[in-house]
Amino acid sequence: MGRWKNLLLATLLAVGTVMGCAETDNTQQKQSRLDAVQSRGKLNCGVDGGIPGFSFVDESGKYSGIDVDVCKAVAAALFDDPDAVEYRNLDSTERFTALNGGEVDMLSRNTTWTISRDTSVGMEFGPTTFYDGQGMMVRKNSRIRTLKDFAGKSVCVEAGTTTELNLTDKMRQAGVNAETLTFQKADPAYAAYAEGRCEGMTSDKSQLIARRNTLPNANEHILMDVTMSKEPLGPVTVNNDSAWFDVVKWTTYALIEAEELGITSANVEQMKQSDNPTIRRFLG
Numbered sequence: 001m002g003r004w005k006n007l008l009l010a011t012l013l014a015v016g017t018v019m020g021c022a023e024t025d026n027t028q029q030k031q032s033r034l035d036a037v038q039s040r041g042k043l044n045c046g047v048d049g050g051i052p053g054f055s056f057v058d059e060s061g062k063y064s065g066i067d068v069d070v071c072k073a074v075a076a077a078l079f080d081d082p083d084a085v086e087y088r089n090l091d092s093t094e095r096f097t098a099l100n101g102g103e104v105d106m107l108s109r110n111t112t113w114t115i116s117r118d119t120s121v122g123m124e125f126g127p128t129t130f131y132d133g134q135g136m137m138v139r140k141n142s143r144i145r146t147l148k149d150f151a152g153k154s155v156c157v158e159a160g161t162t163t164e165l166n167l168t169d170k171m172r173q174a175g176v177n178a179e180t181l182t183f184q185k186a187d188p189a190y191a192a193y194a195e196g197r198c199e200g201m202t203s204d205k206s207q208l209i210a211r212r213n214t215l216p217n218a219n220e221h222i223l224m225d226v227t228m229s230k231e232p233l234g235p236v237t238v239n240n241d242s243a244w245f246d247v248v249k250w251t252t253y254a255l256i257e258a259e260e261l262g263i264t265s266a267n268v269e270q271m272k273q274s275d276n277p278t279i280r281r282f283l284g
C-alpha cells in the first residue's frame with residue numbers, strides 16, 4: 001500500500017513538473033504588448049484624426065476628442081503622463097492590419113464591436129465608449145426622406161466599414177436599386193458628396209454630424225430620420241494578450257466610473273477627502 005502511495009505521489013509530482021514547465025515555457029514565449037509599451041515609454045495609439053469630437057488633429061498638430069481622451073488616459077495610467085502618446089491616423093481598411101502588425105498598440109478609432117471582428121479578425125474590444133448608429137445625410141432640398149426615395153440614385157460610403165455592409169443589406173431589404181460609390185478614405189467620399197456625385201452620404205451618425213459642419217453651407221444638409229444599425233464604438237487591442245487588454249479595458253472603465261462619480265482632474269485632490277466610501281476606494 002505504502003509503495004503505491006509513493007508511486008502515486010511521484011507520478012503526481014512528475015505530471016506537476018511537466019505541466020509547470022509547459023506553463024513556464026508559454027509565458028516565456030509570449031511577451032505582452034504591455035512590456036513593449038513600457039520599455040518604449042510611449043503609447044502608439046491608432047485614431048482617425050479627421051472627426052471633430054472623436055479624434056481631430058488641428059493645424060498645430062494637437063489632437064482632441066473622446067477617442068483621443070482614451071489614448072491619453074491609458075498613457076496617464078502607465079506613465080503618469082497623458083502626453084506620452086504617438087498618434088497614428090488610420091483609415092478604415094488599414095486599422096486592423098496596423099494593430100495586428102504592431103504598428104499601433106491599440107485603436108481608439110470609432111470602431112464598431114462586431115462578432116466577426118471579435119472572433120475571426122482576432123480583435124479584443126474594450127468597453128463601449130459611444131453608442132452610435134448608422135445614418136444617412138442628404139441635401140435638404142432633395143426631397144429624399146426614406147431609403148425607398150434612393151431608387152435610381154447613389155450613395156457615397158467608405159470601404160472596409162460596417163457602414164458599407166449595412167447599406168447593401170438595408171437597400172436590398174427596402175427593395176431599392178441604388179448605386180453605391182465606395183471610397184478608400186473619408187475625405188474624397190465627403191468631397192464627392194459635396195460635389196453632388198452622390199445624393200446620400202452614409203456613416204455613423206456622430207461623424208455625419210461632425211463632418212456636416214465641415215461642408216460648405218452645412219445647414220443645407222440634413223440627417224434622414226433613419227437608424228440603419230447599432231454601432232457600439234470602443235477601444236480595440238489584439239486577441240490573446242490579456243495583460244495588455246486589462247490595461248486598456250480597466251482604464252476605460254475607470255474613465256466611465258470617474259465621470260459617474262463626478263471625479264475630474266481638477267477636483268481629484270479634494271475628492272480624496274470625500275466621505276463616500278466608493279469614491280475613497282476608487283481613489284485608492
Ligand SMILES: N[C@@H](CCC(=O)N[C@@H](CS)C(=O)NCC(=O)O)C(=O)O
Nearest residue numbers: 050092110111112158161162186203
Ligand atoms: N464604426 C464603423 C465605421 C467607422 C469608419 O471608419 N467610418 C469611416 C466613414 S464611413 C470613417 O471614420 N472615416 C473617417 C472620417 O470620417 O474622417 C466601423 O467600425 O466600421
